[in-house]
Amino acid sequence: MNWTAIWSIYRFEMARFFRTLFQSFLSPVLSTSLYFVVFGAAIGSRIDQVDGIDYGAFIVPGLIMLSVMTQSISNASFGIYFPKFIGTIYELLSAPVNFLEIVLGYVGAAATKALFIGFVILATATLFVDLTIAHPLAMVLFLLLTCLSFALMGFIIGIWAKNFEQLQLVPLLIVTPLVFLGGSFYSISMLPPIWQKITLFNPVVYLISGFRWSFFGTSDVPVGLSLLAIGAFTALCLAVIWWIFKTGWRIRS
Amino acid sequence: MSAILSITDLRKSYEGGFEALKGVNLEIEAGEILALLGPNGAGKTTLISTVCGITTATSGSVKVDGHCILDDFRAARSLIGLVPQEINLEPFEKVINSVRFSRGLFGKAKNEPLIEDILRKLSLWDKRNSQIKELSGGMKRRVLIAKALAHEPRVLFLDEPTAGVDVELRKDMWDVVQELKEQGVTIILTTHYIEEAEAIADRVGVIAAGEILLVKDKDELMTQLGKKQLCVHLSAPVSEIPASLAPHALEMSSDGAALIYTYDTKAERTGITALLNDVAAAGLVLADVSTRQSSLEDIFVGLVSGEKS
Structure with missing residues (x-):
């Protein structure tokens, strides 16, 4: 294992993050605050408790997941797309590194950035609502696994994308709807019975449910199933990336 | 090595x-x-x-x-x-x-x-x-x-x-x-x-x-592949290459003031002595003589265009 190379890629990617630290920090704080103003104060005050939890607190895990998933994808997809776009990918392809090392460097950095933003949102949320985290370790674990798995997905999107429009396409058309419909702002028990069944085909439901369980101890689906879903998603992404590097799809001519 | x-x-x-x-x-x-x-x-x-x-x-x-x-x-x-x-x-x-x-x-x-x-x-x-x-x-x-x-x-x-x-x-x-x-x-x-x-x-x-x-x-x-050129500068320009010099396959500069002779440096006889004798016999007066080695570029162009010298 070329650990020095992994560390070099990781540091190089993190340097990009630190160059724009203020924007990276400000954006999630601002959007989270807006969500709390709109959903928490304006609309939330008219909603009763959900599963025995104040609505303002109930949406915190969903809000964190929403940002963490989109940030993981955009960080990782941009991270690998940019070298392709400006041509610096030649250096990666000609270096003595294998696919796992490249992935660890890029995905590790993208996941770190998303994790940071996740904690920033959590900290911002505590300014608006009273929060107690029932299972802090599980919360960190879920957050970490979500960051990693969605960064892996972002990495695939970055390799697949041929232009900046495509880079935005999957997050915009698939991920955001799945997150919104995955119970970010409601419990799936609030849906009509038929939709409760349909929504179980949405993989994001399992992630948000598990993450919410780590906060409040209640969940829409069993926690074990949530962990299984996130594990399966990670494995699928890794398999796709392994295939990409084996065949050179869209990276080697 | x-x-x-x-x-x-x-x-x-x-x-x-x-x-x-x-x-x-x-x-x-x-x-x-x-x-x-x-x-x-x-x-x-x-x-x-x-x-x-x-x-x-x-x-x-x-x-x-x-x-x-x-x-x-x-x-x-x-x-x-x-x-x-x-x-x-x-x-x-x-x-x-x-x-x-x-x-x-x-x-x-x-x-x-x-x-x-x-x-x-x-x-x-x-x-x-x-x-x-x-x-x-x-x-x-x-x-x-x-x-x-x-x-x-x-x-x-x-x-x-x-x-x-x-x-x-x-x-x-x-x-x-x-x-x-x-x-x-x-x-x-x-x-x-x-x-x-x-x-x-x-x-x-x-x-x-x-x-x-x-x-x-x-x-x-x-x-091996380099050709050399001998340039015979004349004291008075000519309008055409004298017929007696035809065997030497000379080229004439555009102003007629020089005759260019291409020869193989590796050949047994370069033909320079015979050329200079024939130039004198044709009544031409030499002002100067210079040589030029063909460059790698000439060789390259020759090879790529299929001439292979």
């Missing part, structure tokens, strides 16, 4: 059927400078990209110091440095960090004195904390070279490194190449500038349409 790079029957076909490399065989000896000449689209960059792992070969094998580039890619790639043709650099990164990154990517431990030495030799030390986007085109090309040298490669590929750069950088580059050669680094250089190959190469390879036409010692090539 032993071969540090062995390329055997290397073929590359792109989707759509275009055959960029048609069975290239090439042995490059340790410590030599090989200049690879060829017109646009000859396959120079494809050859380099395939050896470096950027492009996947359709068939054939490449070994770097005995290490197969596929089965033993780590060992093979660790030995290679690449300066690409395009200026591909992360624009927002600082020069020194970009060079450090390259060293780290090749798994080499931090070595700040070495990085400083490379940057100083390439006149980049004063710009080490500048963002790459702030640099001129020539400076960016220096950064590419610094990045390629950061992991101390034993084989260095320079893909048209002096394309579009000023004379000063070109000379600096040549000095760096000579210094690397003295350190035992093998250098493979592709270039459009024949003078560059003539100035620094030990051997010259010519590639066209995906095939290596020849690889020869540069001096030997010039001696």
Whole structure:
């Protein structure tokens, strides 16, 4: 294992993050605050408790997941797309590194950035609502696994994308709807019975449910199933990336 | 000397059927400078990209110091440095960090004195904390070279490194190449500038349409294939070449003031004495005589156009 190379890629990617630290920090704080103003104060005050939890607190895990998933994808997809776009990918392809090392460097950095933003949102949320985290370790674990798995997905999107429009396409058309419909702002028990069944085909439901369980101890689906879903998603992404590097799809001519 | 790079029957076909490399065989000896000449689209960059792992070969094998580039890619790639043709650099990164990154990517431990030495030799030390986007085109090309040298490669590929750069950088580059050669680094250089190959190469390879036409010692090539021209300057111009000089197959300059005689330096008889006697017999008065050796460029053009001298 070329650990020095992994560390070099990781540091190089993190340097990009630190160059724009203020924007990276400000954006999630601002959007989270807006969500709390709109959903928490304006609309939330008219909603009763959900599963025995104040609505303002109930949406915190969903809000964190929403940002963490989109940030993981955009960080990782941009991270690998940019070298392709400006041509610096030649250096990666000609270096003595294998696919796992490249992935660890890029995905590790993208996941770190998303994790940071996740904690920033959590900290911002505590300014608006009273929060107690029932299972802090599980919360960190879920957050970490979500960051990693969605960064892996972002990495695939970055390799697949041929232009900046495509880079935005999957997050915009698939991920955001799945997150919104995955119970970010409601419990799936609030849906009509038929939709409760349909929504179980949405993989994001399992992630948000598990993450919410780590906060409040209640969940829409069993926690074990949530962990299984996130594990399966990670494995699928890794398999796709392994295939990409084996065949050179869209990276080697 | 032993071969540090062995390329055997290397073929590359792109989707759509275009055959960029048609069975290239090439042995490059340790410590030599090989200049690879060829017109646009000859396959120079494809050859380099395939050896470096950027492009996947359709068939054939490449070994770097005995290490197969596929089965033993780590060992093979660790030995290679690449300066690409395009200026591909992360624009927002600082020069020194970009060079450090390259060293780290090749798994080499931090070595700040070495990085400083490379940057100083390439006149980049004063710009080490500048963002790459702030640099001129020539400076960016220096950064590419610094990045390629950061992991101390034993084989260095320079893909048209002096394309579009000023004379000063070109000379600096040549000095760096000579210094690397003295350190035992093998250098493979592709270039459009024949003078560059003539100035620094030990051997010259010519590639066209995906095939290596020849690889020869540069001096030997010039001696073997080089033609020499004798220019007889006349004191009074002539309107046509006298009929008595026809056997010498002379050319006349456009103003009629000089007759040009092409001969083979390796021939048993050059025919110069007979020519000069016949010129005098034709009643022409000589003002001056000069000779010109054909350049590598002439040889190259001759080869690529199929004349093969």
